[in-house]
Amino acid sequence: MKEITGGVCAPQGFVAGGVHCGIRRNHAKKDLAIVLSQAPCAAAAVYTRNKVYGAPITVTRNHIAGGQARAVICNSGNANTCNHDGVEKAVRTCQMVGEALGIDPRDVIIASTGVIGQPIDLAPIEKGIGMLKDALSPEGALDAAQAIMTTDLKVKQMAVEVEVGGKAVRLGAMAKGSGMIRPNMATMLSFITTDCAISAPMLDKALHQVVEDTYNMVSVDGDTSTNDMVSIMANGLAGNAPIREEGPDFDAFCQGLCLIAAHMARMIAADGEGATKLLECQVSGAPDKGVARGVAKSIVMSSLVKAAMFGADANWGRVLCAIGYTPGEFDIHTIGVTLRSAAGQVEVCRAGFGVPFSEETAKKVLLEKEIQILVDMGQGAASATAWGCDLTYDYVKINGDYRT
Amino acid sequence: MKEITGGVCAPQGFVAGGVHCGIRRNHAKKDLAIVLSQAPCAAAAVYTRNKVYGAPITVTRNHIAGGQARAVICNSGNANTCNHDGVEKAVRTCQMVGEALGIDPRDVIIASTGVIGQPIDLAPIEKGIGMLKDALSPEGALDAAQAIMTTDLKVKQMAVEVEVGGKAVRLGAMAKGSGMIRPNMATMLSFITTDCAISAPMLDKALHQVVEDTYNMVSVDGDTSTNDMVSIMANGLAGNAPIREEGPDFDAFCQGLCLIAAHMARMIAADGEGATKLLECQVSGAPDKGVARGVAKSIVMSSLVKAAMFGADANWGRVLCAIGYTPGEFDIHTIGVTLRSAAGQVEVCRAGFGVPFSEETAKKVLLEKEIQILVDMGQGAASATAWGCDLTYDYVKINGDYRT
Numbered sequence: 001m002k003e004i005t006g007g008v009c010a011p012q013g014f015v016a017g018g019v020h021c022g023i024r025r026n027h028a029k030k031d032l033a034i035v036l037s038q039a040p041c042a043a044a045a046v047y048t049r050n051k052v053y054g055a056p057i058t059v060t061r062n063h064i065a066g067g068q069a070r071a072v073i074c075n076s077g078n079a080n081t082c083n084h085d086g087v088e089k090a091v092r093t094c095q096m097v098g099e100a101l102g103i104d105p106r107d108v109i110i111a112s113t114g115v116i117g118q119p120i121d122l123a124p125i126e127k128g129i130g131m132l133k134d135a136l137s138p139e140g141a142l143d144a145a146q147a148i149m150t151t152d153l154k155v156k157q158m159a160v161e162v163e164v165g166g167k168a169v170r171l172g173a174m175a176k177g178s179g180m181i182r183p184n185m186a187t188m189l190s191f192i193t194t195d196c197a198i199s200a201p202m203l204d205k206a207l208h209q210v211v212e213d214t215y216n217m218v219s220v221d222g223d224t225s226t227n228d229m230v231s232i233m234a235n236g237l238a239g240n241a242p243i244r245e246e247g248p249d250f251d252a253f254c255q256g257l258c259l260i261a262a263h264m265a266r267m268i269a270a271d272g273e274g275a276t277k278l279l280e281c282q283v284s285g286a287p288d289k290g291v292a293r294g295v296a297k298s299i300v301m302s303s304l305v306k307a308a309m310f311g312a313d314a315n316w317g318r319v320l321c322a323i324g325y326t327p328g329e330f331d332i333h334t335i336g337v338t339l340r341s342a343a344g345q346v347e348v349c350r351a352g353f354g355v356p357f358s359e360e361t362a363k364k365v366l367l368e369k370e371i372q373i374l375v376d377m378g379q380g381a382a383s384a385t386a387w388g389c390d391l392t393y394d395y396v397k398i399n400g401d402y403r404t
Numbered sequence: 405m406k407e408i409t410g411g412v413c414a415p416q417g418f419v420a421g422g423v424h425c426g427i428r429r430n431h432a433k434k435d436l437a438i439v440l441s442q443a444p445c446a447a448a449a450v451y452t453r454n455k456v457y458g459a460p461i462t463v464t465r466n467h468i469a470g471g472q473a474r475a476v477i478c479n480s481g482n483a484n485t486c487n488h489d490g491v492e493k494a495v496r497t498c499q500m501v502g503e504a505l506g507i508d509p510r511d512v513i514i515a516s517t518g519v520i521g522q523p524i525d526l527a528p529i530e531k532g533i534g535m536l537k538d539a540l541s542p543e544g545a546l547d548a549a550q551a552i553m554t555t556d557l558k559v560k561q562m563a564v565e566v567e568v569g570g571k572a573v574r575l576g577a578m579a580k581g582s583g584m585i586r587p588n589m590a591t592m593l594s595f596i597t598t599d600c601a602i603s604a605p606m607l608d609k610a611l612h613q614v615v616e617d618t619y620n621m622v623s624v625d626g627d628t629s630t631n632d633m634v635s636i637m638a639n640g641l642a643g644n645a646p647i648r649e650e651g652p653d654f655d656a657f658c659q660g661l662c663l664i665a666a667h668m669a670r671m672i673a674a675d676g677e678g679a680t681k682l683l684e685c686q687v688s689g690a691p692d693k694g695v696a697r698g699v700a701k702s703i704v705m706s707s708l709v710k711a712a713m714f715g716a717d718a719n720w721g722r723v724l725c726a727i728g729y730t731p732g733e734f735d736i737h738t739i740g741v742t743l744r745s746a747a748g749q750v751e752v753c754r755a756g757f758g759v760p761f762s763e764e765t766a767k768k769v770l771l772e773k774e775i776q777i778l779v780d781m782g783q784g785a786a787s788a789t790a791w792g793c794d795l796t797y798d799y800v801k802i803n804g805d806y807r808t
Contacts, residue, residue, distance in 0.1 A: 052728030052736050052756070082724055084757050116721020117758035226725050303707070304803055311804030317520020320486055321630050324456030332456050352456070353488050354521035391804075393797045399708055400715030400795075 001162045001256060007141030010159030010172040011195035012237040013038045017140035018147030021128025023077035023114075023121070030147035032128035035072040035191060036101055036136055041233035043069035043109065044204035046211045054079050054227040055086030056110045059094065063106050067200025069233050070107035072191050073097050073129070074148050076176070080112040080120045081226045089120055096126055100133045109231050111189050113150055113176060116226060145174040148189055151398055152177050156267040162256035165249045167240035169196040173260045177268040190215065190230045190264055196253055197236035198243040206254050207232050214261035217293065217386040218269050219301045232257075269300075269387035270370075274394030277309055278370045281386045285377040291328040292377075292384035298326040299373055300388025309371055310390035314339060314362035316348035319373060334378035341368035351378075405566045405660060411545030414563030414576040415599035416641040417442040421544035422551030425532025427481035427518075427525070434551035436532035439476040439595060440505055440540055445637035447473035447513065448608035450615045458483050458631040459490030460514040463498065467510050471604025473637050474511035476595050477501050477533070478552050480580070484516040484524045485630045493524055500530055504537040513635050515593050517554055517580060520630060549578040552593055555802055556581050560671040566660035569653045571644040573600040577664045581672040594619065594634045594668050600657055601640035602647040610658050611636050618665035621697065621790040622673050623705045636661075673704075673791035674774075678798030681713055682774045685790045689781040695732040696781075696788035702730040703777055704792025713775055714794035718743060718766035720752035723777060738782035745772035755782075 009016050018033040043064045047057050063069065073093060080086045090110050098105030112120070135143075145157040159172040175190035198206070207230065215230055236242065243249045270278035281299045286292035299305055302322040308315040319337050337349040343364045346357045365371070413420050422437040447468045451461050467473065477497060484490045494514050502509030516524070539547075549561040563576035579594035602610070611634065619634055640646065647653045674682035685703045690696035703709055706726040712719040723741050741753040747768045750761045769775070 050725060050728040051730075051734070052724045079721070082721060082753070082756060082758050115719070116724065117753070226721075226728060303799075307800055307803030310800065313804065315519070317483070317486060317630075320456045320520065321454060324454040324630060326455075330455070349486070349521070352486060354486050391800055393800050395707075396711055396714065396795055396797050396800060399711030400717065 001160055001259065004159045004161050004170065006159050006172060007145055007157035008035050008172040008174050008191060008193045009138045009141040011170040011193045013195060013235050014193045015136040015138055015140060016144040017132045017135040017137065018143035019128050019131045019135060021131065022124035023075050030143060031075055031077045032125065032132065033074045033144035033147035034097065034132045034136060035144055035193065037070050037233055037235045039235040039237055041069050041235045042067055042198060042200040042203045043231065043233045044200065044207045045109065045229055045231040046207060048225060048228040050226050052082065052226045054081035054112055055083065055090045056080055056112045057227065057229065058087050059090040060109050060111065060229065063094070063108060067204065068107060069109050070103045071097060071101060072109045072111070072231065074111040074189065075125060076113050076148055076150050078112060078114040078118055078120045079116045079227050082117040083119050085119065089122055092122060093125055096129050100129045111227065111229050113148065113189055113227055141172065141174065148174065148176045150176060151273050152271055154267065154271045156264060158260055158263050160256050160260055162252055164196055164252045165240045167238050169238040169240055169253065170194065171256050171260050173264055175264040175268055177271050188215065188228050188268055192232040192260065194232065194234045195236065195238040196234050196243070197238060197240050198234050198253060202243050202245070202250060203232060203234050206250065206257055210254060210257045210261045214258065214265045217296065217384065218265045219297060219386065219388045265387050269389050272389035273398045274392040275389030276392055277390040279309055279373065279388045279390065280370065281373045281375065283375045283377065284383040285380055286382040287330055287380035289382045289384065291330050292382040294326040294328055295323050295375060296384045296386035298322040300386045303391055306388065306391035309366065310392050312363055312366035314346070314348060314359065314366060320349060323375065330377060331379055336376045336378065338374040339365050340372040340374055341365045341370060343368050405564055405663065408563045408565050408574065410563050410576060411549055411561035412439050412576040412578050412595060412597045413542045413545040415574040415597045417599060417639050418597045419540040419542055419544060420548040421536045421539040421541065422547035423532050423535045423539060425535065426528035427479050434547060435479055435481045436529065436536065437478045437548035437551035438501065438536045438540060439548055439597060441474050441637055441639045443639040443641055445473050445639045446471055446602060446604040446607045447635065447637045448604065448611045449513065449633055449635040450611060452629055452632040454630050456486065456630045458485035458516055459487065459494045460484055460516045461631065461633065462491050463494040464513050464515065464633065467498070467512060471608070472511060473513050474507045475501060475505060476513045476515070476635065478515040478593065479529060480517050480552055480554050482516060482518040482522055482524045483520045483631050486521040487523045489523065493526055496526060497529055500533050504533045515631065515633050517552065517593055517631055545576065545578065552578065552580045554580060555677050556675055558671065558675045560668060562664050562667050564660050564664055566656055568600055568656045569644045571642050573642040573644055573657065573660070574598065575660050575664050577668055579668040579672055581675050592619065592632050592672055596636040596664065598636065598638045599640065599642040600638050600647070601642060601644050602638050602657060606647050606649070606654060607636060607638050610654065610661055614658060614661045614665045618662065618669045621701065621788065622669045623701060623790065623792045669791050673793050676793035677802045678796040679793030680796055681794045683713055683777065683792040683794065684774065685777040685779065687779045687781065688787040689784060690786040691734055691784035693786045693788065695734050696786040698730040698732055699727050699779060700788045700790035702726040704790045707795055710792065710795035713770065714796050716767055716770035718750065718752060718763065718770060724753060727779065734781060735783055740780045740782065742778040743769050744776040744778055745769045745774060747772050
């Protein structure tokens with residue numbers, strides 16, 4: 001397995017592009033992205049579990065019910081959610097894509113991100129689709145990744161090559177964060193492409209499996225968005241023997257997918273709104289997987305832990321407190337906590353009680369940009385990792401005045 | 405029913421006091437409080453549901469298992485939690501109180517609030533108990549209420565008089581917030597006194613009933629503390645016919661208790677760490693009580709809603725989003741949302757969709773200090789109210805650097 005360049009266009013047969021079409025007032029910010037496969041694809045997606053969900057979710061769910069797709073269209077600047085005419089407009093957008101690119105409109109995955117409850121204007125989108133028709137290229141991944149960003153500061157894309165049944169198979173992904181991110185749900189927008197040959201049911205299985213330990217383990221602020229979606233399209237151009245069941249080929253594919261998904265999850269957490277630090281919580285020794293995930297998420301979601309990390313304050317009692325309110329059956333009196341970063345590590349809690357530690361060392365550890373909170377529960381073999389970020393003045397600033 | 409003065413000393417036969425004994429370095433901040441009843445009391449309490457809980461919780465639970473108590477001792481500055489010798493020291497503290505005040509040590513309710521995981525020093529507490537022995541008085545309620553404060557900016561106390569079976573009965577309360585506050589659990593420290601004659605089982609029943617709709621409906625930051633407790637002591641000196649079962653007397657008592665508890669809940673929310681605004685979410689028309697409470701709490705707990713309120717931004721999509729991720733069965737398409745304050749009101753959502761509204765009016769409404777978010781679910785008769793506060797720069801500041 002190796003990292004390669006090219007983002008969503010790294011797999012063979014994919015082109016992409018991103019433009020500013022005018023959904024956003026800021027001309028410097030691209031706001032419309034398209035990804036197109038030159039061959040038919042198996043497709044799967046995971047959606048937000050919020051009962052309030054955007055019109056694009058309704059339409060995409062319908063379109064890929066049969067397990068196939070050819071293209072993704074995604075706009076930023078407007079979520080097309082809680083509007084009377086949202087579904088109608090999302091369907092119309094897919095029709096425009098179909099006409100422009102010469103594909104079946106039902107083979108279009110559509111997604112939107114931005115403000116909720118403001119009617120979306122189709123005029124700029126129609127113009128944008130026209131611009132993209134000519135701009136789509138194998139070099140367009142970066143433009144597309146930029147176009148789906150909202151308050152993200154960093155572009156999020158990655159590609160890897162894995163060997164599946166003796167053939168080189170490529171996977172590419174792009175994602176956007178960076179607020180309204182919560183574990184336990186599909187948590188943001190991410191679009192994955194691959195040239196692996198794999199059946200739609202196995203693709204669906206791989207995606208769901210991987211999402212649980214990656215995208216669903218990210219928290220920025222505990223809010224679950226109405227529009228979040230992770231989709232994957234597989235066009236089979238790598239020429240591997242098609243994966244139709246579990247086995248070594250499926251496992252190899254899942255490994256590649258997991259690597260890319262975990263990397264997206266980390267990038268989303270690190271670029272959380274206002275974040276200055278990435279928090280990674282590794283829980284081991286848990287009685288079961290559910291408790292492991294729950295504890296890891298409780299910690300990265302705690303406002304008090306997040307604020308303490310911002311202040312580089314080794315206030316580990318807040319970590320214990322967050323563990324304590326995690327649902328599930330477990331014992332507090334076997335739990336140990338260690339804080340770790342590039343600057344070293346410091347054990348702060350053993351068997352549920354505080355241990356003396358050097359505040360000076362702890363400060364050094366916590367002044368780094370990536371902090372690991374290691375929790376050994378000492379009562380089983382299950383483990384999980386969750387990613388989050390610190391809570392900062394800038395989070396408040398960004399979200400106190402988002403629409404203006 | 406009328407509001408009266410005197411806090412926890414308003415009911416007959418209670419004395420209280422608060423001093424600086426040296427647990428905190430700041431000499432201007434009182435850090436030890438005692439409340440004493442001159443007659444034996446029926447007693448009840450509700451505790452945090454956090455699996456990590458302070459030594460004082462263990463000791464108090466044990467002490468009032470029989471439904472009686474005489475005194476409360478509470479320190480701020482150290483939570484006495486996650487320390488090896490915590491229980492032993494809490495027991496010893498109760499012994500010191502018993503010796504000083506001439507009561508059974510097992511009749512002492514003990515509570516602590518402050519940093520977790522730092523061994524507590526008994527020397528200043530012993531000194532403080534000595535000081536308080538002489539200082540306890542019917543005028544001591546304010547001192548006691550001040551001594552239990554941590555990052556609270558405002559003293560929280562109240563007293564009411566209600567008629568129970570033809571007799572005037574008084575209830576008094578004090579409370580402290582103001583971070584690590586989350587609904588669905590005992591949520592902070594609050595001590596209630598009353599001169600009502602009521603059996604321990606009925607007192608317990610009244611307290612549990614009232615807590616669900618008051619203290620448990622407050623959120624400051626979604627974190628559930630390890631030390632939270634609401635206790636009540638009833639000494640019977642009002643001379644009413646003792647309440648031993650449900651009926652008009654019990655109802656009258658519960659009404660008084662509910663009024664005082666709701667007022668404490670509002671005060672705690674309004675004085676949340678860094679808060680500039682009180683948020684009150686009133687949910688009506690819910691299919692059942694669980695959904696009503698859940699929706700109200702989701703909204704006041706949403707970081708995105710809280711930050712929008714700080715910025716006086718009528719970003720109602722975030723309210724819908726928070727409703728949408730509330731667990732339970734309900735329909736989004738009958739829900740209406742109105743924002744209201746002393747400056748007026750503005751309907752922002754009807755039947756799950758946005759309605760046009762004046763941004764100017766909305767801004768005026770949201771610039772007030774107390775904001776009501778009214779949610780009519782239009783699908784039943786259940787209702788609930790939750791209280792919270794905005795998310796501000798100061799929350800981050802306070803919690804990024806709490807221990808220093």
